[in-house]
Structure formats: structure tokens, C-alpha cells
Amino acid sequence: MVTRISVSGDRPYDVLVGRDLAGGLPSLIEGAAQAAVLFSAPLRAQAERVAEAAGVPALLIEVPDAERGKTVDVAAMCWDRLGDNNFTRTDVVVGVGGGAVTDLAGYVAASWLRGVRWVPCATSLLGMVDAAVGGKTGINIAAGKNLVGAFHPPAGVLCDLDALRTLPADDLLAGLAEVIKCGFIADPVILDLIEADPAAAVDPGSPVLRELVERAVRVKAEVVGVDLKESGLREILNYGHTLGHAIEKREKYTWKHGHAVSVGLIFAAALSHLSGRLPSSDHDRHRRVLSLVGLPTSYPKEAWPELLSAMRVDKKTRAATLRFVVLNALAEPGILAGPDEALLEQAYAEVAR
Numbered sequence: 001m002v003t004r005i006s007v008s009g010d011r012p013y014d015v016l017v018g019r020d021l022a023g024g025l026p027s028l029i030e031g032a033a034q035a036a037v038l039f040s041a042p043l044r045a046q047a048e049r050v051a052e053a054a055g056v057p058a059l060l061i062e063v064p065d066a067e068r069g070k071t072v073d074v075a076a077m078c079w080d081r082l083g084d085n086n087f088t089r090t091d092v093v094v095g096v097g098g099g100a101v102t103d104l105a106g107y108v109a110a111s112w113l114r115g116v117r118w119v120p121c122a123t124s125l126l127g128m129v130d131a132a133v134g135g136k137t138g139i140n141i142a143a144g145k146n147l148v149g150a151f152h153p154p155a156g157v158l159c160d161l162d163a164l165r166t167l168p169a170d171d172l173l174a175g176l177a178e179v180i181k182c183g184f185i186a187d188p189v190i191l192d193l194i195e196a197d198p199a200a201a202v203d204p205g206s207p208v209l210r211e212l213v214e215r216a217v218r219v220k221a222e223v224v225g226v227d228l229k230e231s232g233l234r235e236i237l238n239y240g241h242t243l244g245h246a247i248e249k250r251e252k253y254t255w256k257h258g259h260a261v262s263v264g265l266i267f268a269a270a271l272s273h274l275s276g277r278l279p280s281s282d283h284d285r286h287r288r289v290l291s292l293v294g295l296p297t298s299y300p301k302e303a304w305p306e307l308l309s310a311m312r313v314d315k316k317t318r319a320a321t322l323r324f325v326v327l328n329a330l331a332e333p334g335i336l337a338g339p340d341e342a343l344l345e346q347a348y349a350e351v352a353r
């Protein structure tokens with residue numbers, strides 16, 4: 001069974017969730033003379049299957065794994081390969097992998113000839129529920145996470161649940177952090193499902209995980225369908241990310257994004273509560289559900305000054321005003337602009353160890 005979730009907007013497309021989906025690729029790349037398939041070493045076999053299913057000559061481009069692939073040097077290597085192979089505006093970039101590879105593939109597609117079609121074949125949980133959906137593409141630079149990129153919606157998204165069977169458990173967990181984020185900002189049934197059966201939530205073959213994937217994709221699709229370029233509503237998807245990205249930068253991108261977001265969710269919940277918005281029961285639920293599945297909820301106390309300075313280059317910041325996504329209530333996100341440093345420090349105390 002394939003579930004089709006539509007993303008609206010100027011360039012609407014579908015997210016397909018199911019098993020053995022490579023057969024869906026030819027219709028998404030109709031008219032292309034060739035496809036460039038970007039992948040990292042652990043996904044070589046899947047990339048070769050996708051390349052074969054494309055039905056046009058495919059240029060396989062191996063990139064460094066995980067965050068090591070999200071750099072300007074790697075993007076430049078990909079541009080060179082496209083140039084060497086006369087890649088034209090009707091050709092298509094395909095990304096096979098987790099969020100790092102699909103962010104890179106999307107950015108290469110957005111920048112090549114000022115924008116060619118692209119299709120993410122998401123192979124990680126995080127990729128399926130978040131990174132491959134919504135057209136945010138980009139790379140990291142020394143100044144921070146995803147600071148260079150483009151909004152460039154894909155032609156379609158393939159989420160093959162069978163891929164999750166080989167995904168390392170820790171990476172599955174990282175994806176669950178974004179699923180839990182969706183639970184808090186928009187769909188609390190997600191939280192109920194995880195609390196009722198945490199083991200099923202991390203079992204790649206379980207119907208519970210499939211339901212979680214579909215619910216999280218729906219949350220994201222509804223948001224990005226009305227606000228592709230993050231002029232307002234889309235900011236809610238950044239819940240937990242202001243501190244999360246600062247942690248990733250401090251850790252030189254060796255921490256998994258989802259793990260950093262998990263700690264960031266604790267901080268955002270604390271800010272929501274301490275600023276008089278979120279009741280204690282919903283605040284406490286953050287630590288409970290994240291700990292239940294084994295996600296991290298703390299970070300070193302002494303890191304605070306460095307994290308605060310990294311948060312100042314967050315994309316939600318306007319001039320010198322720091323802005324945070326907070327919850328006014330469960331599934332009611334809002335923005336906290338320009339909080340006192342004392343409040344931020346108090347919220348960090350809930351994370352600090």
C-alpha cells in the first residue's frame with residue numbers, strides 16, 4: 001500500500017510513503033535525458049537500484065557521508081561532475097540517503113543552471129519525515145548550520161519504509177526527535193502513540209512507525225504548503241532548533257541533528273514554561289517522552305556562553321533580536337522575541353549537567 005500525501009503551493013508535489021517505491025521514479029523525471037544520483041557509501045546498493053529504475057542514463061556521484069557531505073567543496077565537486085557530463089536544464093538530480101545527502105542534492109539542483117528538477121529518495125527516518133519534504137536545501141559553513149542554501153521544492157519525494165531496516169538504531173532515534181517535535185507543535189496523537197508503545201515506535205517494521213511517519217509528513221506538508229519561504233508559519237518547524245543548531249556547531253557537526261534537536265526541545269519547552277505560557281504538565285511531558293525513547297536531554301553547563309553566541313546567527317534572528325519558537329499550549333506554537341538573557345540562562349539550567 002502506498003500513501004500519497006500532497007504538498008500544495010506554486011509547485012505542488014506528492015510525498016509517497018510505502019515499500020519498494022523506485023518504480024515511481026520514471027514518472028517524476030519524465031523528459032530528462034539523464035539523472036545524477038547523489039549518494040554516500042552506506043547507500044551505494046540503494047543508489048544503484050534507483051539509478052537502474054530511473055530508465056535514463058544515470059551518473060552516480062558518491063559524496064562523503066553525513067554532515068561531511070554538506071560542504072561547499074562537495075557541492076563544487078558535484079557541479080564539476082554535472083558540467084563534465086553536459087547536464088542540461090531538462091536533466092534531474094536524485095538524492096538517495098538521509099537528510100544530509102538530500103539537503104546537498106537539493107542544493108546542487110537549486111544552484112545548477114539556476115535550478116533543475118530534483119527528487120529525494122529518503123532512506124532515514126529523519127529524511128522521510130522532515131528533510132526530504134518542503135524544499136529547504138543547503139549546506140553548512142564555518143559560521144553555522146545550513147547558512148547557505150535555497151528554497152527549491154522537489155518534483156516528488158519517495159519514502160521507502162524498507163530502507164529503515166538497515167538504518168542504524170541511533171539514526172532512527174534521531175529521526176524520532178523530529179517526529180516528537182511534530183507531536184508537540186501540531187499533532188499530539190504522535191505523543192500518545194509513542195507513550196503507548198515506545199518499542200513499536202522504534203521498530204522499522206511496525207505499523208506504529210508507519211503511522212508516525214505519515215502523521216509527521218502530514219504536519220510538515222500542511223505547513224510548507226502554505227509558507228514555503230518561511231515568512232511566518234513555517235518557523236514552527238524550527239521548534240527546538242535554535243539551541244539544537246548551536247549544539248551542532250559547537251560539536252563541529254559530529255552530533256546527530258536529531259540528538260541536538262532533542263536537547264533543544266527541552267530548552268524550548270523550558271522557555272515556554274518560564275515565560276508563563278506552557279503549563280507544567282506539557283512542559284514535563286517533553287523530558288518524559290524524549291527520555292522514554294532514549295534521546296538525550298542534557299548538555300554541559302559550561303557550554304552556555306558559546307551556545308548563546310552561536311544562537312545569534314540563527315536564521316530567525318532579526319537584527320540583534322533573538323527569536324525562539326515556543327509553545328503557548330500543546331499544539332499551539334508561537335514566537336518569543338527578545339527574551340532577557342536571564343530567562344535564557346534559567347531555561348538552559350534545565351538542560352545543563
Ligand SMILES: NC(=O)c1ccc[n+]([C@@H]2O[C@H](COP(=O)([O-])OP(=O)(O)OC[C@H]3O[C@@H](n4cnc5c(N)ncnc54)[C@H](O)[C@@H]3O)[C@@H](O)[C@H]2O)c1
Nearest residue numbers: 042066098099100123124126127130131136163166167257
Ligand atoms: N531540509 C530540511 O528541511 C531538513 C529537515 C531536517 C533535517 N535536515 C538535515 O538533515 C540532516 C540529518 O539527516 P539524517 O538524520 O538523515 O542524517 P544523515 O543524513 O547524516 O544520515 C545519518 C546516517 O545514516 C546513514 N543512513 C541513512 N539511511 C540509511 C539506511 N537506510 N541504511 C543504512 N544507513 C543509512 C547515513 O549514511 C548516515 O551515516 C541534517 O543535516 C539536518 O540539518 C534538513
Ligand SMILES: O=C(O)C(=O)C[C@@H](O)[C@H](O)[C@H](O)COP(=O)(O)O
Nearest residue numbers: 130134136145146234237238241315
Ligand atoms: O523545514 C523547516 O522549515 C524546518 O525548520 C525543519 C527542521 O527540522 C530542519 O532541521 C531545517 O533544516 C532547519 O532549517 P534552518 O532554516 O533552521 O536551517
Ligand SMILES: [Zn+2]
Nearest residue numbers: 178241257261
Ligand atoms: Zn531539524
